[in-house]
Amino acid sequence: MPMRFVDEFREPELISKTVEEIRRLAGTERHYRMMEVCGGHTHAIYRFGLKDILPGNIELIHGPGCPVCVLPMGRIDDGLAIAQSDVIFAAFGDMMRVPGTQGSPLEHKARGMDVRIVYSPADALKLARLNPDKHVMFFAIGFETTAPSTALTMMRARAEKIRNFSVFCNHVTIIPAIRAILDSPDMRLDAFIGPGHVSTVIGCRPYEWIAQNEHKPIVVSGFEPLDMLQSIVMLLRQLKAGQAKVENQYKRVVPWEGNRAALRAMAEVFQLRPYFEWRGLGFISQSALRINDKYSEFDAEQRFEVPGIRVTDPKAAQCGEVLKGVLKPHQCKLFGRECTPEHPVGALMVSTEGSCAAYYNYEHRKAAMVGLSSIA
Amino acid sequence: MCLAIPGRIVEIYSDNPDSALVDVVGVRRKIDLGLLPDDKPAPGDWVLVHVGFAMSKISEQDAADQIHTLRMLGEMEGAIEEVKGYGLEDLN
Numbered sequence: 001m002p003m004r005f006v007d008e009f010r011e012p013e014l015i016s017k018t019v020e021e022i023r024r025l026a027g028t029e030r031h032y033r034m035m036e037v038c039g040g041h042t043h044a045i046y047r048f049g050l051k052d053i054l055p056g057n058i059e060l061i062h063g064p065g066c067p068v069c070v071l072p073m074g075r076i077d078d079g080l081a082i083a084q085s086d087v088i089f090a091a092f093g094d095m096m097r098v099p100g101t102q103g104s105p106l107e108h109k110a111r112g113m114d115v116r117i118v119y120s121p122a123d124a125l126k127l128a129r130l131n132p133d134k135h136v137m138f139f140a141i142g143f144e145t146t147a148p149s150t151a152l153t154m155m156r157a158r159a160e161k162i163r164n165f166s167v168f169c170n171h172v173t174i175i176p177a178i179r180a181i182l183d184s185p186d187m188r189l190d191a192f193i194g195p196g197h198v199s200t201v202i203g204c205r206p207y208e209w210i211a212q213n214e215h216k217p218i219v220v221s222g223f224e225p226l227d228m229l230q231s232i233v234m235l236l237r238q239l240k241a242g243q244a245k246v247e248n249q250y251k252r253v254v255p256w257e258g259n260r261a262a263l264r265a266m267a268e269v270f271q272l273r274p275y276f277e278w279r280g281l282g283f284i285s286q287s288a289l290r291i292n293d294k295y296s297e298f299d300a301e302q303r304f305e306v307p308g309i310r311v312t313d314p315k316a317a318q319c320g321e322v323l324k325g326v327l328k329p330h331q332c333k334l335f336g337r338e339c340t341p342e343h344p345v346g347a348l349m350v351s352t353e354g355s356c357a358a359y360y361n362y363e364h365r366k367a368a369m370v371g372l373s374s375i376a
Numbered sequence: 377m378c379l380a381i382p383g384r385i386v387e388i389y390s391d392n393p394d395s396a397l398v399d400v401v402g403v404r405r406k407i408d409l410g411l412l413p414d415d416k417p418a419p420g421d422w423v424l425v426h427v428g429f430a431m432s433k434i435s436e437q438d439a440a441d442q443i444h445t446l447r448m449l450g451e452m453e454g455a456i457e458e459v460k461g462y463g464l465e466d467l468n
Contacts, residue, residue, distance in 0.1 A: 010444060040379050047449050092427070093458060119458040120428025122408055126464060142427075145380075149429040152410045197380055200424070200432050223379065224445045252438050253424065259432065262411045352451075 011226060018229040023055050025236035031057045033188060034235060035325065037178060038195035039066030039353025040223055046358040048225045058232065061325035062355035064177045065195055067141045068094045069323065069347045069354045070278045071170055073311040076100035079139045079168045080108055082304045088114045088131060090124040091139035098350050101311055105139075121153035121167075128157075128165035135164045137300045140171055144201040147171040147289060148262035151269040154291070154298050168300040169291050171270065174198050175206050176287035177278065182214055186326055191235040193228065194220035196250050203258025204246050211244040222250040269295050279313070279347060280323030319346035322355060329359035336364055380426040381446060381455045382439035383407065385419050398425060400459045401443060401452070425459070 026032060036042055042062045045051065051060065064070050077100045083089035089105060096106045096117060109115035114134075118124045124138035140150045150167060157165050174195060181187055194207060199220045207218050217238035221231035231249045238245060248254055269291060276288030291299035300306075313319055317334050321327040329335055329348070339345035341357050348354035352361070383398035394410045396417070408429045409416065415433060417423050422439040423430035434442070446452045 010441065044445075044449060093454075093462075117462045118464065119461045120408075122428045123461055123464045145431070146427055148411055149408075149427045152408065152429065156410075197424075197426065197431070223449075224441060253432055253434060255432075259411060261413045262431075265411065 010224070015226055015229065018226065018233060019053050021233050022058070022229065022236065025233065025240060026055050026058055028057065031059065032190050032236070032239065033059045033061055034191045034193060034232065035061040035063045035181070035189050036193040036221075036228075037063040037065045037174065038193075038198065039063075039069065039351065039355075040196065041193060041221065041228065042066070042355050043353050043358050044223050044225070044228065046362040048228075049362070050225060050228060051363075054232070060193075061189065062322075062358075063192075063325070064181065064278065064281060064323060065143065065174060065198070066348070066351050066353040066355075067143055067146070067170075067172065068098055068351040069319075070172065070177070070280065071098070071141060071347065072277045072279045073100055073313065073347075074277070074309040075170055076105075077102070077309040077311060078306050079137070079170075079300075080105065080113070081307050081309070082137055082168065082300055083108070083113055083115070085304070086114075086134070087304075088116060088127060088134050088136045089139060090116045090118045090127055090136055092119070092141065093117045094351050095139060095141060097344065098347055099344060101309075121150045122156070125153050125157055125162065125165055128162055132164060135166065137304075138165070138167045140167050140169050142171055143174050143195075143198050144262075144266070145197045147270065148201060148259070148265045151265040154269050154295050155265065157298055158295065163297075166298050166300040166303050167291060169270070169289060171289040172276065172278070173272075173287055173289065174202070176284050177281065178210065180278075180281050180284045180287070181324065182210070182216075184324060187324060189216065189325075190239060191216055192218040193231050193235070194218045194246075196220065196222050196227075196254065199248075199250070199254045199258065201259050201262045204248050204254065204256050205258075207246045211246050215244040217244050217247070219247045219249050220254055222253065277310070280320035314345055317346045319348050322348055329356040330364065332356070336360060379446065379449070379451060379455070380424040380431055380442075381459065382422055382434060382442045383425045383430075383459075384439070385417050385421050385423065387419055396430070398423070398430075400425065401456060403456055403459050405459055405461060 128136040219231040270289035318332040348356035383400040387397040
């Protein structure tokens with residue numbers, strides 16, 4: 001059995017035993033399609049070479065849980081348009097190389113825009129305190145893992161009566177995206193590996209409909225190789241027994257009820273948008289957050305003229321199909337040619353959590369090296 | 377960006393109980409404890425830090441495991457650079 005990286009794993013014996021259990025449960029009779037919802041899991045699956053150690057009839061489909069990847073290009077253009085007018089554009093490092101139609105935030109910086117990388121929304125607020133004569137706009141992205149931090153930052157800004165700070169809100173919620181994927185006619189999934197850190201906030205209850213109404217098992221999972229392998233064992237056991245339950249493999253970090261204070265902060269600042277566009281998935285109703293009226297003075301979309309640009313992805317790029325798991329990254333026509341991590345065309349190639357970048361960095365290079373060594 | 381990084385609480389600031397100094401693998405920075413009001417961490421406790429906010433309390437063992445995972449993922453250096461705050465942490 002190819003066991004790349006296994007020596008680096010903690011508890012290699014337990015890993016081997018778990019893989020044996022997966023093989024025993026999976027048998028050879030049927031094919032299993034499991035979606036890992038979270039981009040962190042996608043990255044880990046490639047990095048750890050989990051595909052190499054799983055039996056061939058277990059297929060992992062990469063889900064929509066990479067916030068950078070699902071953001072439509074038009075929103076990047078909108079955010080950058082606001083920053084044209086003497087505004088400091090602050091965003092996470094993940095955003096910096098994401099292409100808009102006129103280039104990425106980093107390329108705008110090279111052309112003179114005041115673009116700053118921040119680690120935390122709290123650091124963007126600090127920038128506002130340090131630059132009282134400038135306006136600081138935080139370009140907010142992320143699922144429920146990140147949204148509470150943005151919310152609390154805005155609550156702090158309001159309490160401090162800071163006037164030169166706003167948020168361009170692109171926060172999205174994971175449940176409607178899972179629903180959209182399940183509703184998609186070309187999607188056939190057997191089970192879900194549930195996101196780890198999103199669930200520290202929302203808990204496990206919001207997934208119950210997946211089990212009850214859609215009859216698909218879901219296991220909230222940690223990020224270590226053993227966590228993910230154990231989650232696959234739990235999913236296979238349910239599938240073999242004809243069950244569909246929500247289970248929590250990541251109990252050491254994820255409480256069943258989530259983080260109530262974080263949910264309260266989100267409820268204080270945000271309300272659901274009627275609909276929001278997702279790259280590759282189209283418009284999904286009630287799938288994103290906007291800033292509510294109480295906090296409108298901190299809402300960049302209220303404070304500034306927003307062009308509301310809608311940009312369709314380059315026709316040749318098949319980001320949508322890859323995002324839905326219909327195509328594997330290397331099956332896209334642009335993969336590894338026009339579109340590489342150095343020169344990304346689509347957002348799935350930008351973030352390390354995007355399936356194209358993960359595939360390129362591990363599988364593609366591995367294949368290239370094998371090819372080279374066979375020539376040598 | 378979905379991966380959080382473990383940090384150990386060094387000090388809770390007396391002038392702001394929602395603000396703490398944490399040690400993240402040798403890097404010290406200020407974080408916000410406002411999302412853990414019901415289960416406030418104390419100095420010496422380990423927390424998972426995500427974008428500058430403590431998301432949950434974790435055990436020392438889990439912290440060590442998480443750091444190991446980040447190292448294996450090749451994310452540790454990037455994560456530490458982020459935690460340093462791109463120079464902002466030094467300004468007051």
